[in-house]
Amino acid sequence: xxxKKEGPQIISAHRLRDGxxxxxxxxxxxxxxxxxxxxxxxxxxxETLMVEAKNSVEKQEVVEPYALSVTHEGNMIRPDHYRERIxxxxxxxxxxxxxxxxxxxxxxxxxxxxx
Amino acid sequence: xxxxxxxxxxxxxxWVHCTDLEPLPVSENIIVGYGRWLNEQETxxxxxxxxxxxxxxxxxxxxxxxxxxxxxxxxxDFPAFNDGRAYSQAQLLRNRYGFKGELRASGHVLxxxxxxxxxxxxDCFELPLHAxxxxxSKAFSDFSNMYQGAADGFATIAQKRHLDQxxxx
Amino acid sequence: MYQYDGFDQEFVRQRSAQxxxxxxxxxxxxxxxxxxxxxxxxxxxxxxxxxxxxxxxIPYGTLSSQQLKRLAMIGRKxxxxxxxxxxxxxxxxxxxxxxxxxDMLDSLAxxxxxxIQTSGACIRNVxxxxxxxxxxxEIEDPRPWAEIIRQWSSLHPEFTFLPRKFKVxxxxxxxxxxxxxxxxxxxxLKKNDHGxxxxxxxxxxxxxxxxxxxxxxxxxxPKSEILPYLEAIMRVYNQFGRRDNKYKARIKIxxxxxxxxxxxxxxxxxxxxxxxxxxxxxxxxxxxxxxFFTAPPYQNLEDQEALLNQQAQQNTGFxxxxxxxxxxxxxxxxxxxxxxxxxxxxxxxxxxxDQMDYxxxxxERYGFGEIRVTHEQNLVLPDIRxxxxxxxxxxLVSQGLATANxxxxxxIISCPGMDYCALATARSIPIAQALSRRFEDITxxxxxxxxxxxxxxxxxxxxxxxxxxxxxLGLERKGEEHYQLSLGGHAGFEASIGKxxxxxxxxxxxVDAVETVVQTYLxxxxxxxxxxxxxxxxxxxxxxxALYAAA
Numbered sequence: 001x002x003x004k005k006e007g008p009q010i011i012s013a014h015r016l017r018d019g020x021x022x023x024x025x026x027x028x029x030x031x032x033x034x035x036x037x038x039x040x041x042x043x044x045x046x047e048t049l050m051v052e053a054k055n056s057v058e059k060q061e062v063v064e065p066y067a068l069s070v071t072h073e074g075n076m077i078r079p080d081h082y083r084e085r086i087x088x089x090x091x092x093x094x095x096x097x098x099x100x101x102x103x104x105x106x107x108x109x110x111x112x113x114x115x
Numbered sequence: 116x117x118x119x120x121x122x123x124x125x126x127x128x129x130w131v132h133c134t135d136l137e138p139l140p141v142s143e144n145i146i147v148g149y150g151r152w153l154n155e156q157e158t159x160x161x162x163x164x165x166x167x168x169x170x171x172x173x174x175x176x177x178x179x180x181x182x183x184x185x186x187x188x189x190x191x192d193f194p195a196f197n198d199g200r201a202y203s204q205a206q207l208l209r210n211r212y213g214f215k216g217e218l219r220a221s222g223h224v225l226x227x228x229x230x231x232x233x234x235x236x237x238d239c240f241e242l243p244l245h246a247x248x249x250x251x252s253k254a255f256s257d258f259s260n261m262y263q264g265a266a267d268g269f270a271t272i273a274q275k276r277h278l279d280q281x282x283x284x
Numbered sequence: 285m286y287q288y289d290g291f292d293q294e295f296v297r298q299r300s301a302q303x304x305x306x307x308x309x310x311x312x313x314x315x316x317x318x319x320x321x322x323x324x325x326x327x328x329x330x331x332x333x334x335x336x337x338x339x340x341x342i343p344y345g346t347l348s349s350q351q352l353k354r355l356a357m358i359g360r361k362x363x364x365x366x367x368x369x370x371x372x373x374x375x376x377x378x379x380x381x382x383x384x385x386x387d388m389l390d391s392l393a394x395x396x397x398x399x400i401q402t403s404g405a406c407i408r409n410v411x412x413x414x415x416x417x418x419x420x421x422e423i424e425d426p427r428p429w430a431e432i433i434r435q436w437s438s439l440h441p442e443f444t445f446l447p448r449k450f451k452v453x454x455x456x457x458x459x460x461x462x463x464x465x466x467x468x469x470x471x472x473l474k475k476n477d478h479g480x481x482x483x484x485x486x487x488x489x490x491x492x493x494x495x496x497x498x499x500x501x502x503x504x505x506p507k508s509e510i511l512p513y514l515e516a517i518m519r520v521y522n523q524f525g526r527r528d529n530k531y532k533a534r535i536k537i538x539x540x541x542x543x544x545x546x547x548x549x550x551x552x553x554x555x556x557x558x559x560x561x562x563x564x565x566x567x568x569x570x571x572x573x574x575x576f577f578t579a580p581p582y583q584n585l586e587d588q589e590a591l592l593n594q595q596a597q598q599n600t601g602f603x604x605x606x607x608x609x610x611x612x613x614x615x616x617x618x619x620x621x622x623x624x625x626x627x628x629x630x631x632x633x634x635x636x637x638d639q640m641d642y643x644x645x646x647x648e649r650y651g652f653g654e655i656r657v658t659h660e661q662n663l664v665l666p667d668i669r670x671x672x673x674x675x676x677x678x679x680l681v682s683q684g685l686a687t688a689n690x691x692x693x694x695x696i697i698s699c700p701g702m703d704y705c706a707l708a709t710a711r712s713i714p715i716a717q718a719l720s721r722r723f724e725d726i727t728x729x730x731x732x733x734x735x736x737x738x739x740x741x742x743x744x745x746x747x748x749x750x751x752x753x754x755x756x757l758g759l760e761r762k763g764e765e766h767y768q769l770s771l772g773g774h775a776g777f778e779a780s781i782g783k784x785x786x787x788x789x790x791x792x793x794x795v796d797a798v799e800t801v802v803q804t805y806l807x808x809x810x811x812x813x814x815x816x817x818x819x820x821x822x823x824x825x826x827x828x829x830a831l832y833a834a835a
Contacts, residue, residue, distance in 0.1 A: 014331055016310075016311070016317075016382065017311070017381060017382055017383050018335065018336070018381040018382065018383070019331050019332070019334075019335040019336035019380075019381070019382060020334065020335060021333070021334060057317075058313075059313075060310075060311060060312070060313045063317045063331070064317065064331075080763075081763065082702075082763070082764075082765065083333070083702060083708075086333065086702055086703060086711075087333050087334065090334060091334065091703035091704055091713075092703050092711060092714060093631060093703055093713050093714055093717065094703075097364065173523075175523070196319075196322060196445070197322060197405060197445050198445065198527055199405075199442075199443070199444060199445025199446060199522060200522060200523055200527075202441060202442045202443075202444070202445065202522070203442055203519050203522045203523050206442050206519075210558075210561050211557060211558070211561070225319060227302075227306065227323055228445075230441070231439075231441035231442075231444055232441075234441035235441050235442055257298060257301075257302050258295065258298050258299075258302075258439070259294060259298065260291055260294065260295065261439065261441075262295075262435045262436055262438050262439075262440075263435075263436050263440050263441075263563075264562065264563030265441050265442065271563055272291045272292075272295075272435070273435075273565050273566060273569040274563070274566065275291070276289070276291065276566075276568075276569060276572070277566045277568045277569055277572075
């Protein structure tokens, strides 16, 4: 049974046409960069946001929207789980394909292994 | 639900689906469930009217093979689109046991499965009410030729490749 | 290699048209995602972490130069200029747009390629020994049979909604280079006591959550019976394979739960029953297909060991490359070359469009225009004149394709892992890269000898870690990436599933752990003993001690 999530959350999905991860922003505009996502702090607000997301699904804009936990400070939104950080950034091994969310500056790099 | 008959189009339902407990109609064409078939077989085989059977998709066609002469319709179950057991049942009923009656697909029947179902010998399809049946019928001819032999008896690509050499094949 | 006739061509074109219509219906909303997903999966289209993925079939790992060039073009035009070869001899593109995929499939169809059944609960790409047709130890070339099985299994109407995916592999040599014992069906061509060649049929191998080795269901099956026999196995599986639990739905579970004896009797009974009405392949068709796999126009040449030794002495790099990447060819004067796609610190199995074009050119200049893909994510040029090996080597060097590590410790097999894959629990590629750099020196790699590291980023084991001499499985533990080490796996005829050696390691510890394992082996091996044999002789005790005692 899922625990009620606490803390800030955003909604993400994949754009139907090109499969790119997108984040639900203001005015139901799906954003490429996680910084521009709408943050909610309550289950009630999350539900409202999810209704918008599902409408978007009905319009064949995105597929499989879901909520994810984040921390945020100023402009920066940083997903809590490392999978979501990779998703919001790009494959860790290909910096040339990285998007530029603000949280990227925080990590030295998701890849950090001894040589 | 709409009924699509291969090579005919939409048809009206002429069969009565009987639940397990209701009294059997006197002479209409009826479809009964497997439990009823097992429990009341003598009665069912003796009555007037055609008999149809809902075959659960985990029952082997071998179990009913000796009674196929009494059946005019077998309803095959596709409980989920990805549960493909009834394809094997259909092939066996046609090829192994020579069933000549109607094989009808029910449950989760999607447009893109129709060609596969037809190849396996299914000739009638319960479609969702909203499905554009005429549009969906085109699916039967998505492929002009197929590689493997199936219950539909169509010549395989390999056979067609060597018609000149093998003549009769 | 096999060439399409009008029927094959029409088939892939119609399939492509069908998918184009399905995409159109999806984009218009006539099909929901739930309805579309199984359809796109049957065309090898996944939705992954960053984008869609298109998995293109490379039947039994054989490509023409024209096909490889087309893959290069597709990578450039519709993707980000590279592709990735998989552990099933297929190629994946990581960034296609759904709306472009119909065009990509049409382009593939023009060169006799497709993405049919590279995903979904159906019979997948039939894989084969990458040295088929040229290996010295070959009993019979398995590829004509792989092609026969490919056609029979393509959109087979009865077996398109199986309990789960179904993988077939086939080998025709005395050594199994196709990992048949970890496939749902493994086929090995062999000779019986009368000298007839037939198939040993094995079922129920597989990796993933519950790795199992395949068991023999039929010790000797005449070749002509392969299709009806496979149909019998598939029908039994389709009817009795579990459908209640996705993780127990492979045929290996059916074999395990039913027992091989009972399963054999079910299959043999079905085979007996279906035999009479099965539409056999006409012998003319078998011959027609076999004719595509006859030997190319080899010249009458002598072996060139003296020349090669001389060249090796003059050029150390060439000598090292020759030692690792050249395999003996059954035709005198020729060689089989492995092109490593594991450059030091590189991404295993990745190749740029430019490199694809280059390799295609090389296959035409030096060979007969044919390239093979191995299930260990490398490429093979199967027919190279020995007296041209040095020239080929230099050309490969110019494109960064001459890493002399085939079969050595830095020839790492790795799934894409969490850098790409929506199923992954950890990243795998950065581990492969770090290990590759740690063991960079080729001389010490050759000293270590044959050692296969295989890395999977999740329990689905697409990196084949269960059959790695050293296997690494990436997991999540308390919100961090952890890596579990297993030892002693092997994928040949004497197959074995690796054994987990102890508690998992963190990201920054795993490379040291592997080095500890290697050092332990070097300390304890007898002369010429490879890692696998040392492990089999000593068990995991010395390795456990070295890894965990100090802690």
